[in-house]
Amino acid sequence: MRATARIEGAYLWLIGDGKERAALEALSREQGIADRTRFIGWVDEPVHHLAAADAVAFPSRHEPLGNVILDAWQAGVPVVSTRAEGPSWFFRDQTDGIMVDIDDLDGLTSGLQALKDNPDLRARYAAAGPARLQGMFSEDVVVDAYLAAFRGELGT
Template identity: 40%
Template sequence: MRILQTMAGAEFGGAEVFFTRLAIALQKTNIEQRVIIRENAARARILREGGIDPVQLPFGGALDFKTGFGIKREIKKFQPDIVLSWMNRATKKTPAGKGKFVKVARLGGYYDLKYYRDCDHLVGNTQDIVDYLVKEGWPQDRAHYLPNFVVSEQAEPVSRMDLSTPEDAPLLLSLGRLHENKAFDTLLRAVARVPGVYLWLAGEGPLRRELELLAEELSIRPRVRFLGWREDTAALFAASDVYICPSRHEPLGNVVLEGWAQGRPVIAADSLGPGTLITHGQDGVLCPVDDAKAMGDAIKWVFSDQEFAHKLATNGWNTFQREFTEKVVVDKYLEFFEKITHPKD
């Protein structure tokens, strides 16, 4: 079977990270694969390290004709059975299959379906996204749920000393783009309600300076470390005690899966993705969205009860092993590919 993937991703982002993970994982199977990405030296390097030599195209705006021609050229040369596009722009620039191949788009959010009308199948990475597709008029038998996976490789912990963090301090970790949707402002206000707790915030984005100023205003700047974009997330998890996801809007919650995979208790705002993944009090703690007091109380709860924290971490790890490992998810993708290329009569 031949699979061609197109991804017009941003420099950073959860979908981009998972695309790279999935492409490299599929490369280990018996399918043949070609990958087309927006020009990005760092992503291309990671893919090459995983055995994939990607084709790089501009994926520009309306006047970018090079990308469309380039995708058509690669399709003609490679003769794929399936073309899998990621998000709006790549899907729009990928031609319809018209019986020559099956065109599939993968959605990680509640996107406008005008970009997807010429697709044969759509994949949502949560059941709620699949339900949204059907509600918007997409045929139910051509809407499919395929989850993400995260890696579980452990790493030596980052030195707390190097990040000016006491070895015995209760330490929260949070990851994500410094954007309004991620609600790091609420997290900072929650941390201000819990004396002694330190926070490592790994990510970049347009709100960095605003969040730094808020930390100063709340008098917690000495307990908060803005780490920027990091590739060594496993080492950050290993050094931390609890993972927290404060997002206002989080369609899936990859970071919840990462917390589980790294054996950490997870606290999350009850936004759509984390609220679907977590069973409150069993494999994580949920608190209302945009409620700094409730989030602060959740932080106090987990740090004050070691037996409870251990239970959360253990149950989260078990959920990850059962549903979200690389093998489990890749097997589901392979079954899906087989199903849509060899439909039953």
Template identity: 45%
Template structure:
């Protein structure tokens, strides 16, 4: 089986899943090629057997003119079993090729369906996205296939490496530093909890604002900025509570990563988490932008070890039942076998 991917994402949860999936498919013997944005940190994590081409595919780049023709010729010459575009921008590159199934994968709610003119099936990672695209007029195929993450539990890092004392409560979050991730709000929530440390992994344009917020609140001595980490698992494993405070989160890959390390999770009531989380069973849910609510939920888990343990176990059970590599990879393999 041969599959070609088009992916122009930056650095975040969607990119982590892209790497997880193509590597899982490679382990199952799928021949793959991918066109990705240049200079991605995560490129080195991709199986070396997967052919990688780098391109910006920007409006004012030469590739915007040359790449569509190249992609179309390559499909006709190599005759793949499936073409897969990741999100809207990459879907613009999908050639009008009739020889295989053409799939666009969505991890968010599109507002414009014109990107998908050459797409046969939209794969949505939550039912909510599938319902949304039907409401706005999509008439072709829809499938819901969610994400998975590495479920191996790993040893925690030494907290001393992050200038964090042993024995203090540590809250962790991670993702791209953009406003909707609400890392500034989480910093405010942790600031209300004396003695609690906050670790934030990731990078992006909002980082300086979050640093300034920590300074304004007088908690720079309790906040650690970890930057982009190739492997976040040892950091998650060393934390006590994981928090996802986003105002908008179609799924929430980072929750799955926290569950893999059997950590109790606090999440906003954003779109993805309200689908797969059960309040009090596999996590604690807080209203979006409720700073005090996040403080109270974190404090509950720190002070009630029984509750924290029960929620952590519930999260890992949900991960293994709903978001396993085997189920997700097999669903994609079945999809790739379909005819257009």
């Protein structure tokens, strides 16, 4: 939210709901972006909302995987993510999108600003994400990985 406040003309859609919503609504007012912030709430299929975005910010501190990133990639949307545990495992900085350190507001803002200002960069990462998703998480890749693991354990 603070990054959005620093980027002229940027809008923020927050998908999801929970006990932090009231605090986030207050923060949007405090940051002067209440008119540029939409609280979408919980949706079963976030990919459809993500597909309407120019970029996805994923500023998580603790994340075992990063399903939001995978959903954004499925939607063909570029991502700026923190180097949280899960994303660091599969997300390649400057190849699949932009990674920044955890709690690095300047880095997050800079990454989002770069995507806003550079349509070629945005298009490059928008194409790279789905390719990475397919290459790591497609049904065939996952089944092959399981089969390889089973073969290794069984010694065949």
